[in-house]
Amino acid sequence: MSYDFDLFVIGAGSGGIAAARRAAEYGAKVGLAEAGRLGGTCVNRGCVPKKLMVYAANFTEMFEAAPGYGWSPIESTFDWPHLIDAVEAEVTRLNGIYQRMLDNSKVQLFRSYASFVDEHTLLVGDEKVTADKILIAVGGRPVRPEIPGIEHTLTSDDIFLLKDKPRRMVILGGGYIGCEFAGVLHRLGSEVTQIIRSDKILRGFDDEIRGEVQTSMEQAGIHLMTNSKVMSIKKVDSGVDVMVCTEHGKEHIFADAVSLAAVGRRPNTDKLGLENTGVELTAGAIAVDDHSATNISNIFAVGDCTNRINLTPVAIKEGRIFADTYFGNKPAVMAYDNVPTAVFTIPEIGTVGMTEEEAKAEYGEESIKVYRSRFRPMFYTLPNMEAKTLMKLVVHQPTDRVLGAHMVGDHAAEIIQGIAIAVKMGATKAQFDATVAIHPSSAEEFVTMR
Ligand code: NDP
Numbered sequence: 001m002s003y004d005f006d007l008f009v010i011g012a013g014s015g016g017i018a019a020a021r022r023a024a025e026y027g028a029k030v031g032l033a034e035a036g037r038l039g040g041t042c043v044n045r046g047c048v049p050k051k052l053m054v055y056a057a058n059f060t061e062m063f064e065a066a067p068g069y070g071w072s073p074i075e076s077t078f079d080w081p082h083l084i085d086a087v088e089a090e091v092t093r094l095n096g097i098y099q100r101m102l103d104n105s106k107v108q109l110f111r112s113y114a115s116f117v118d119e120h121t122l123l124v125g126d127e128k129v130t131a132d133k134i135l136i137a138v139g140g141r142p143v144r145p146e147i148p149g150i151e152h153t154l155t156s157d158d159i160f161l162l163k164d165k166p167r168r169m170v171i172l173g174g175g176y177i178g179c180e181f182a183g184v185l186h187r188l189g190s191e192v193t194q195i196i197r198s199d200k201i202l203r204g205f206d207d208e209i210r211g212e213v214q215t216s217m218e219q220a221g222i223h224l225m226t227n228s229k230v231m232s233i234k235k236v237d238s239g240v241d242v243m244v245c246t247e248h249g250k251e252h253i254f255a256d257a258v259s260l261a262a263v264g265r266r267p268n269t270d271k272l273g274l275e276n277t278g279v280e281l282t283a284g285a286i287a288v289d290d291h292s293a294t295n296i297s298n299i300f301a302v303g304d305c306t307n308r309i310n311l312t313p314v315a316i317k318e319g320r321i322f323a324d325t326y327f328g329n330k331p332a333v334m335a336y337d338n339v340p341t342a343v344f345t346i347p348e349i350g351t352v353g354m355t356e357e358e359a360k361a362e363y364g365e366e367s368i369k370v371y372r373s374r375f376r377p378m379f380y381t382l383p384n385m386e387a388k389t390l391m392k393l394v395v396h397q398p399t400d401r402v403l404g405a406h407m408v409g410d411h412a413a414e415i416i417q418g419i420a421i422a423v424k425m426g427a428t429k430a431q432f433d434a435t436v437a438i439h440p441s442s443a444e445e446f447v448t449m450r
Pocket of ligand 1: 145172175176178198262263265310343344
């Protein structure tokens with residue numbers, strides 16, 4: 001049977017674009033549907049605009065440090081609309097780059113929503129197209145918990161569109177998004193209250209690393225309410241009244257007209273017409289095997305809609321591996337171990353491999369040795385600022401293998417990316433020690449820990 005396309009990809013986010021371009025490079029006839037902007041969450045309302053805001057926020061620390069290095073005190077005011085407009089302009093520029101990349105790759109782009117008619121047929125806008133293989137790469141969207149008045153909250157998607165800087169912001173959730181925005185908004189001058197339901201932010205990260213960041217955030221002036229639950233959100237004249245149930249009773253927190261719900265994301269599978277195909281879901285996510293294949297033999301899925309590890313570089317790799325396997329005759333399987341990640345909190349987290357807790361649970365407490373270094377980086381000495389960096393190596397004693405490397409401090413993302421290569425290769429602590437340090441740097445601690 002002949003089809004209009006060898007491959008049709010639904011969703012032009014990180015995973016979808018990577019798969020479509022790679023398959024087209026192998027000579028496949030590829031179609032790609034996207035109703036929104038090109039680049040998906042990462043480019044339009046995630047990693048890229050967020051990181052630009054992190055850069056903006058980091059100037060406050062430089063201004064504070066400057067007099068220690070002989071500069072006259074820096075008085076500067078922050079122009080929120082300027083930043084929002086500049087970020088939007090950059091996102092638009094990146095959209096243009098994606099468009100040109102796709103044009104050059106001969107992928108046929110449909111600027112419409114696509115849904116399944118049957119397992120080989122899609123309704124794309126009002127046009128029916130058929131494809132031999134179909135890849136679902138539709139990403140996810142923020143969850144809004146069922147709390148009375150939740151409609152008065154923003155999600156992270158909306159922050160980048162705010163016309164004015166919020167003076168007081170309440171953030172629900174202690175995950176990546178909640179913690180990153182707490183830091184950014186605090187540094188840009190908003191009064192931030194972050195409400196989390198457990199005792200610590202960033203569940204799943206190394207416990208000590210979580211504690212270090214939490215303490216730093218609180219010392220910086222972020223009001224963190226732990227073991228607390230938002231009961232209701234009401235609109236009042238001065239903004240919103242957030243009623244919180246804490247360990248000590250009920251409390252009302254007042255914020256501007258906005259507060260941010262950052263309590264996780266869920267796959268965008270609702271309007272795809274999956275019921276017309278028999279594709280199975282697990283807990284709302286598209287269920288796939290190691291080859292990103294669903295239970296329907298010609299339908300595949302990558303990225304956040306599969307809810308494996310919801311990170312841009314993971315989606316890109318999944319997309320490329322899918323194309324290599326099915327169109328490039330280079331079968332491969334994605335490895336989900338030792339995926340490095342960073343959280344752009346203030347201070348930043350960089351991490352790869354097992355946490356101390358995971359390593360001890362897997363190999364037994366007596367098999368694990370933890371090396372750590374906690375220090376004030378040189379940059380903060382002349383301005384006499386209190387910022388600390390924490391680095392940790394989790395080592396399996398019987399083999400000397402480094403199972404995990406974790407860091408909280410400046411440039412953690414940049415440093416851990418390099419360390420991740422060594423951890424992925426199975427480097428031993430002795431090999432870390434045999435590496436000559438770069439001096440003076442913070443990163444050198446990773447090869448000098450005793
Ligand atoms: P996360 O899954 O990281 O965190 C969700 C947070 O919300 C947790 O603190 C969780 O608490 C809390 N929570 C969940 N349900 C409720 C509820 N009903 N009431 C109160 N609190 C609740 O989600 P995010 O939205 O922050 O981020 C989504 C994903 O996006 C991340 O997992 C990550 O993969 C990706 N991302 C990556 C970034 C990066 O790489 N730097 C940046 C931003 C996002 P508890 O811990 O108790 O479950």
